[in-house]
Amino acid sequence: MSVQLHAYSDYSFYRSTFTVERLVERAGGLGIKSLALTDYNTTAGHVELAEHCQKRGIKPIFGVDLAVAFPRRFGGGSAPVVLLAKNNTGYANLLHLTSQSQPLPLFDLEPYAKGLFLLAGGEFKSLFEAGKKMQAKDLGEWYEGVFGDNYYIRLSPGSDDLLNHFPPEKFILSQKACYGSQSERAVLSLLAKIGGLAEPLPPLPFLGWQELKGRINCPPVVVENTLKVAEGCQAQLPKQTALPAYGKDGASFADLVWRGAKARYGQLTAEVRRLVEREVAVVKKMGFTDYFLITAHIVRFAKEAGIPVGPGRGSAASSITAYCLGITDVDPLAWGLLFERFLNEERRNRPDIDLDFCYQRRQEVLDHVAEHFGREHVAQIGTYGTFGPRLARQEVRKVLGNDLKKAAFFEKQIQGLKTHRATHAAGLVITARPLREITAVFQDRTLPVTHLDMYSLEKLGVFKIDLLGLRTLTLLARMEAEVQKRKPDFTLGEIPQADEKTFKLLSAGKSLGIFQLESELYQKLLRQLMPRSLQDLVALLALGRPGPLNIFPKFLELRENPSKISYAHPLLEEILGETYGLILYQEQVMLIACKIGQLSLGEADLLRIALGKNDKEEINKWRRRFIGGAGDFGLKEKEAAGLFQTLLDFSGYAFNKAHSVSYAKLTWAAAYLKANYPAEFFLSLLNEGAGRGAKNTYLLDCQSLQVPLLPPDVSFSEAECRMEGTALRLGFNFIAGLNPHVGDKILNARRQGQFQNFADFKARTALSENVLETLILAGALASLGEKRAHLENIGKAPPSRRRLIDREKELIGFYGSEHPVDPFLPFLRSIKGDLDLAAGEVLESKRSGGKVEGILDTPAGSQYFEASLNLDPRLSKKGALAAFFGRRRPVFLVEMALPLNPILLILPQKEELGLIKKILRNQKGLRPVVLRLAAGVFHPLPSEFWVAEFREVEKRLKQAGIVCQWFDPWKENVT
Numbered sequence: 001m002s003v004q005l006h007a008y009s010d011y012s013f014y015r016s017t018f019t020v021e022r023l024v025e026r027a028g029g030l031g032i033k034s035l036a037l038t039d040y041n042t043t044a045g046h047v048e049l050a051e052h053c054q055k056r057g058i059k060p061i062f063g064v065d066l067a068v069a070f071p072r073r074f075g076g077g078s079a080p081v082v083l084l085a086k087n088n089t090g091y092a093n094l095l096h097l098t099s100q101s102q103p104l105p106l107f108d109l110e111p112y113a114k115g116l117f118l119l120a121g122g123e124f125k126s127l128f129e130a131g132k133k134m135q136a137k138d139l140g141e142w143y144e145g146v147f148g149d150n151y152y153i154r155l156s157p158g159s160d161d162l163l164n165h166f167p168p169e170k171f172i173l174s175q176k177a178c179y180g181s182q183s184e185r186a187v188l189s190l191l192a193k194i195g196g197l198a199e200p201l202p203p204l205p206f207l208g209w210q211e212l213k214g215r216i217n218c219p220p221v222v223v224e225n226t227l228k229v230a231e232g233c234q235a236q237l238p239k240q241t242a243l244p245a246y247g248k249d250g251a252s253f254a255d256l257v258w259r260g261a262k263a264r265y266g267q268l269t270a271e272v273r274r275l276v277e278r279e280v281a282v283v284k285k286m287g288f289t290d291y292f293l294i295t296a297h298i299v300r301f302a303k304e305a306g307i308p309v310g311p312g313r314g315s316a317a318s319s320i321t322a323y324c325l326g327i328t329d330v331d332p333l334a335w336g337l338l339f340e341r342f343l344n345e346e347r348r349n350r351p352d353i354d355l356d357f358c359y360q361r362r363q364e365v366l367d368h369v370a371e372h373f374g375r376e377h378v379a380q381i382g383t384y385g386t387f388g389p390r391l392a393r394q395e396v397r398k399v400l401g402n403d404l405k406k407a408a409f410f411e412k413q414i415q416g417l418k419t420h421r422a423t424h425a426a427g428l429v430i431t432a433r434p435l436r437e438i439t440a441v442f443q444d445r446t447l448p449v450t451h452l453d454m455y456s457l458e459k460l461g462v463f464k465i466d467l468l469g470l471r472t473l474t475l476l477a478r479m480e481a482e483v484q485k486r487k488p489d490f491t492l493g494e495i496p497q498a499d500e501k502t503f504k505l506l507s508a509g510k511s512l513g514i515f516q517l518e519s520e521l522y523q524k525l526l527r528q529l530m531p532r533s534l535q536d537l538v539a540l541l542a543l544g545r546p547g548p549l550n551i552f553p554k555f556l557e558l559r560e561n562p563s564k565i566s567y568a569h570p571l572l573e574e575i576l577g578e579t580y581g582l583i584l585y586q587e588q589v590m591l592i593a594c595k596i597g598q599l600s601l602g603e604a605d606l607l608r609i610a611l612g613k614n615d616k617e618e619i620n621k622w623r624r625r626f627i628g629g630a631g632d633f634g635l636k637e638k639e640a641a642g643l644f645q646t647l648l649d650f651s652g653y654a655f656n657k658a659h660s661v662s663y664a665k666l667t668w669a670a671a672y673l674k675a676n677y678p679a680e681f682f683l684s685l686l687n688e689g690a691g692r693g694a695k696n697t698y699l700l701d702c703q704s705l706q707v708p709l710l711p712p713d714v715s716f717s718e719a720e721c722r723m724e725g726t727a728l729r730l731g732f733n734f735i736a737g738l739n740p741h742v743g744d745k746i747l748n749a750r751r752q753g754q755f756q757n758f759a760d761f762k763a764r765t766a767l768s769e770n771v772l773e774t775l776i777l778a779g780a781l782a783s784l785g786e787k788r789a790h791l792e793n794i795g796k797a798p799p800s801r802r803r804l805i806d807r808e809k810e811l812i813g814f815y816g817s818e819h820p821v822d823p824f825l826p827f828l829r830s831i832k833g834d835l836d837l838a839a840g841e842v843l844e845s846k847r848s849g850g851k852v853e854g855i856l857d858t859p860a861g862s863q864y865f866e867a868s869l870n871l872d873p874r875l876s877k878k879g880a881l882a883a884f885f886g887r888r889r890p891v892f893l894v895e896m897a898l899p900l901n902p903i904l905l906i907l908p909q910k911e912e913l914g915l916i917k918k919i920l921r922n923q924k925g926l927r928p929v930v931l932r933l934a935a936g937v938f939h940p941l942p943s944e945f946w947v948a949e950f951r952e953v954e955k956r957l958k959q960a961g962i963v964c965q966w967f968d969p970w971k972e973n974v975t
Contacts, residue, residue: 001033002209003034003035004027004036005084005229005230006154006156007035007036008038008040009037009039011042012042013421014105014419015178015191016188024056026180028057033058034059036064036230036233037062037063038084039064039065040064041066042098043064043095043439044452048456049062050237059230059233060086062091063084063085063094063391064098065103066104067079067102068103068123068438070139071105073135073138074127074138075123075126075130075139080122081118082120083097083119084119084229085116085235086232086233087115090235091115091116091236091238091453093112094112094116098440098451099440106289113146115762120139120154120406121159121174122154124165125700127139128162140153147543152170153170154172154174155171155173155174155218156174157203158215171225172229173212173223173225175202175204175212178206179206184205184413185201185205188414189416191414194396200627203682237460239460240460240462241432242287243430246294251296251895253280253292257279257324258324260324261324263324264331267950273334279343291353291463292327294320294465295327295465296327297372298365300326301372305361305364305368307358307475310356310473311665312328312330312658313354314330315341315656315658316342316352317661317662318339318341318342318587319343320332320339331659332454336587336657337587337661338587339601340605341658345602347605352466355465356473357467357468358469358470359471359474360474362469373430377430378429378431378435379448379450380423380424380427380429381423381449382452382453386415386417388415389415391419392412396411411436426467427467428464429462430465431462435448435450462591473666475688476492476670478684479677479683480492480673480901498534502674502676503532505671505938506530507527507890508526508527509523509526509527509891511523512698513681513685514670516541518665523864524953525543537585538661539579541663542584543555547652548584548653548655551653558580562681568635569634569643572596575588583653584653587656589604589607589654590607591961593608596643597627597633597644599626603622603625610863612651623641623644626640627641663780680723683721684704686730687721697862700814700857701812703862704860705861706860709727709730710729711778713779714761714783715750716729717743719732721734734812735811736812742771745767749957758781769796771935773791773819774811776794779813815830820841820970821840821841821881823969824969833940835887836886839856839881840879841856841881842856842877843881845875845877851869852866852894856882865884866892867884870896872899875928880899882899883898899926901928902966902970903929903968904928904953904954904966904967905965906932906963907931908963909962912962916962918952921944923944923947924943925947925949926946926948927950954966
């Protein structure tokens, strides 16, 4: 027999080059038959160890290298000691000890010594090297008294001298196995430097048993002890087989579901009864009643506490049981959802119910779960970060500098190794047994965090519930509360599911701030789809993803031309009618397999999974079943094969309809609020704390919905935005670069009375000149006088009027007092003819798909535009002021454009046109030229005639006696 009793994996961060899998592979290659994983202060790798050892026929031994703090009488300081679980009691004690803070006081080992082997070593070496022989002897006696025959000392290469101090029968043979070869030692050395570790590296790589014995001239009893310890380690990993039992007022699971069904549906139809009976039977048969009841309890607590809860997430919305218990708010019967997509007897999957809560109050839910079920039964789930390519490159080059060839080698070697632990964003486990009988926990968070990750926990049978924080729920609740200030009876639970204002808003692509639809992609899809129902919105959320996006053009074509839709069988119209003959949802795949292929819904779910994984063997099995069943149904073999091929072709596109429906309800609520209560919508959105860029975009969007915006003002503003009549008054927090304490200072002073004038404000706030200048330029002192006067008051030379408004936008995100295109508007309206006008500052643009697309900041807010590639690129450049003439559709389609710089107006005589053309030819500047041909008749010239050398052009025109003048509202021409 060959053994290794002291090995590290990468769960001992920066202390090993082995993943657990590679460690076991190395052990197998060396002929090791018993392998102990003894990671530093963690048991995180134990499940992986068991799994990989089983594959290779190796006995797994579960241990830990636990940091222990020694009292002064034993030499003081700290060092790790190896603990191995001898039996299940020992493993439970191991979990308890590793759940404590490290280093663990030595005497805390004593209550939990039963069932553990203690393998001492490094602490003795340090004591002897320090000349503390008596303390070493006393420590050995303490170990002996606490662990008895289960106490040994590790004898490893380089520690042979310990044989001079203790009898041979106290030793076992060991080495600290952390790397596999001498080249890997260099990798380990680099890892230690990255991790900031000063520990000496083990001198040798992971050795085979015979080589290890050959390295140490030890008495036979040492080898015998080593084998005896390995043989004595018989601990098995604990299994969790149940959740805490849960009952409500003595009512059974079925009673509660039926009670909920009557509350949801009133008079129960035969179909509702059939679905409830079937689901209740399946849930009870599979042993998941407590899971449903616990989840329902969590949701009920949140709702009763006024904590916003999402309508559903993922496939759980497919369950009428979940709906009746109040876990979800999506009626699966109304939406044609399938229970087997969620819970299927055929694949014996566990239910996976993910819950969304207000992200600001999620911790209240977690705290309640811990208090209700007991803190010893509840924990968040641990997770582990690894070296990806970017992090590996960054960290290696910090150590190695510019030696790129060497760095490239090490970067590759460390990729995939673990770097740190973290907490799963949502996962929570609830156990029937005390949690530390199943997994050790870290206790440096509000709730304990498991050593094991979600995959290892699942393999032990532990149930996971995902409790997620969703910002949208927080925002919707705030928006609802704002609306209720003027409409007390308003509630989002009663908004209509069809609303023309909302459909109009969405069809215009004005989806900024709307859950799931904010991206440029969805804005474009909305303008193309122009949704007419909530069902359209559900489809859009499924279509706007990398796979389904490919069928979006076909979806649009068939939606607008129903005559082009064809069905291989009349029953397909019933299944695919809502998506115009296309397979968009996974549920449609299952229904076709069930109703036409004659599979059960459970089997149809297995087919769905096989298609999703592209498992060719499984697919061929189900192909035969489907074609045979479809033949019995009346389809010819060729038709059935063609239909199955369609399922195969569309399987990569099919999306979970239950999830799409659930999130479409949140999307609709946000869209309804934006369309009908835009001021309240943007008030909540702007106060949420989004980044500067996002807030500025929201401001323009807000203006475009005719919500008046008022700049921050020391006489009226609060720290955050607030309603002022029908307008939104921006808060001090909106002023870029302004420290929050400045706003507090202003508010504290204002509470003593309104500011009478600028001098009063200065005296009562005692703000620095720099802060005063920022407030002035932001327009925040407009109620106390004019900007130029304020600047002069503090000894600052006022800039130009145009520079003043530019600085204002830089500070508050929009043009508050006036827009730079305002002075041009009367003239532009006079020359636009029957075209629509959009004038503003280009915020962004791009050239793609044969056109130019962009966003314009206009006095009325943001305006999307499209133009042909013939548009002068100088006019679509970010920051350019431009006037676009064309059609609003709702994207503005540009037919003609002018730069908004000084404009040369020419009143030509007919005979002067040739000379004018000669003077202006090839100027190609950025000062446009407009000919006034008659009263109210204007003709803008093409860009090749726009003026560059304006002094020269003006001079030549006047010399020729041609009547001209500059329209230059910002005095940009200096003549």
